[in-house]
């Protein structure tokens with residue numbers, strides 16, 4: 092009885108192919124549109140679902156909340172990663188020693204620098 | 205220590221071609237070659253080093269010829285070009301002459317230490333990966349000689365790239381990598397970027413083509429000898445490259 096609906100909505104091979112080959116830009120546009128539509132449906136009750144006012148009040152500033160949360164997450168992540176970025180001092184010391192050894196050995200093998 | 209272990213697991217059929225693009229690396233080339241010979245010797249893997257010099261005015265090619273005499277023409281191959289034609293085409297040029305079934309790509313300026321090579325090989329065999337990428341951002345990986353500003357730019361740029369491209373690898377602009385030869389060929393064919401956006405495009409396309417990617421933490425030590433080409437417009441070209449990849453992959 093609802094098979095037309097399933098046919099209509101279930102992604103066929105063409106749709107699947109499009110989804111798989113979408114560029115990252117399209118994925119983002121797609122995602123933002125989805126979120127935007129969901130947000131508008133809630134906030135303005137476009138489907139006339141009689142969504143209670145409290146829900147709509149929560150939904151209304153949601154985009155700003157999300158931006159702020161994402162911003163904080165980004166800053167915290169980058170800050171943490173900068174702070175924990177390894178300083179490979181031993182690697183530099185080891186390299187310096189090996190450079191000496193290599194120069195010595197190469198000179199013995201007859202390399203003229 | 206690595207010696208015995210390496211020799212045991214060495215498979216005679218596998219050969220590793222190391223592509224070394226050079227431009228004014230007279231001081232670094234002998235050192236990197238010495239280290240390559242040392243670590244490949246210890247691990248017992250079959251290898252060759254292909255030096256692609258772009259007509260360096262400092263006489264890098266002369267030094268390379270001396271190295272060839274010392275280490276043999278089967279180990280050190282010279283495939284020079286007359287003038288500076290860029291890194292991307294240097295790799296294409298090098299692959300054409302590579303006889304190994306695996307190819308290492310690394311810088312000749314000692315930023316990429318050959319001591320990691322056995323780890324790359326082990327990692328590749330462990331997971332049968334199509335490519336193994338060195339990473340400064342994971343595990344014991346790291347950098348030496350970077351101030352706070354450079355760390356911040358590096359981490360920030362990497363974060364933005366991870367968010368926008370979700371490439372499935374943690375170090376996109378690093379260029380110390382091991383590829384199956386046919387994988388490298390097919391990637392190089394598809395990549396159009398210049399400069400070090402090229403490295404980023406290689407790994408993004410790899411993910412796009414469903415190649416499997418392994419990672420090995422590496423320590424990256426800033427070049428000791430020679431000119432650094434790190435300029436102010438590097439950030440601009442990075443952003444351009446990032447946006448291009450964002451829109452096209």
Ligand SMILES: Nc1nc2c(ncn2[C@@H]2O[C@H](COP(=O)(O)OP(=O)(O)OP(=O)(O)O)[C@@H](O)[C@H]2O)c(=O)[nH]1
Nearest residue numbers: 225226227256258290291294311312313432433434
């Ligand atoms: N054959 C060839 N090699 C190049 C060319 N440009 C750079 N290289 C080499 O490519 C490797 C990486 O270049 P680098 O100058 O180290 O670039 P980078 O690592 O981004 O910057 P710095 O290490 O700060 O200078 C080095 O081994 C260079 O000698 C080129 O046009 N042709």
Ligand SMILES: [Mg+2]
Nearest residue numbers: 311313315427
């Ligand atoms: Mg370098």
